Amino acid sequence: MTDYPATIAAAVDHELVIKKSRFLAHVAPVCSPEEADQVIAAIRKRYWDARHNCSAQVTGLRGDRARSSDDGEPAGTAGMPMLEVLRRRELTDVVAVVTRYFGGVKLGAGGLVRAYSSAVSEALDLATLRDRMLLSQATVAVPHAEAGRFDNALREWVDAHGAVLGETAYGADAAFEVWAPAAALPVLEADVAALSAGAWHPLVTGASRVVDAPRA
Structure with missing residues (x-):
């Protein structure tokens, strides 16, 4: 057993398609909020034509620093659900970015929460802890x-x-x-x-x- 949150060994990418919307999840290990912000900026640059690049990060030895962003999605439907996944997994020094390409079908608030949290959760399932x-x-x-x-x-x-x-x-x-x-x-x-x-x-x-x- 450990008194400290775990982290991930390497970056992982995962794609989820729901009602024609593409959710591209990227989770990566980081050492600081500044490094997490650099990862988010790089994803924004890579997917510059996407409607949303939502993010969540937890940093610090005990996971005591956290941030999230809905990046234009309805408040509370993207960043916070993503952050909750990181918290439930008891992880730190990790950033998650989910890029959404809108498929023309609205998902509703509940659908967005499920989509963003699922994208991060499924990406973490592929990560080495x-x-x-x-x-x-x-x-x-x-x-x-x-x-x-x-x-x-x-x-x-x-x-x-x-x-x-x-x-x-x-x-x-x-x-x-x-x-x-x-x-x-x-x-x-x-x-x-x-x-x-x-x-x-x-x-x-x-x-x-x-x-x-x-x-x-």
């Missing part, structure tokens, strides 16, 4: 002759324990950087000791950071 976790740093230093064996073992370990393998520094020893949940550090200690017959132990640095990791 990344969970955000607060992880603690540990360093495992081993002789160079053991580096290959420990590299393989630690890659398996992080996959099994919701951890992430960071940079490896090669100096007098090969120093592997492991970012793991605090509760898993005693397990790392025991497993490294078992792998090395008690010769080596992880150095827990006390540093911590929020890390994006692929959802299992």
Whole structure:
């Protein structure tokens, strides 16, 4: 479990057609409101001839910044429903833009809400999610002759324990950087000791950071 909203790994495009109106959804990961605004501007430029380019964005580590725009659709029928989808999915650092090409048939307020929210929801169904976790740093230093064996073992370990393998520094020893949940550090200690017959132990640095990791 994580105390932080998740995000998406890469941009996704999806098209939805309802009563001849085309809804082109674009969802993308962003790092700030400014970057989200740049994505929206790029979509507006790409689909300059569309009647509406509605948008919603959530940013911040805890998803505490949010904006939405109906871009000419009746108030509350586009941007806010799109934003609600992002909120329900518990996502942050993501922007959604839905471009509408009007097909000549009016959908009504309820139809617009369903269309815009569905376009975003279906696009997110295609996205790869990344969970955000607060992880603690540990360093495992081993002789160079053991580096290959420990590299393989630690890659398996992080996959099994919701951890992430960071940079490896090669100096007098090969120093592997492991970012793991605090509760898993005693397990790392025991497993490294078992792998090395008690010769080596992880150095827990006390540093911590929020890390994006692929959802299992």
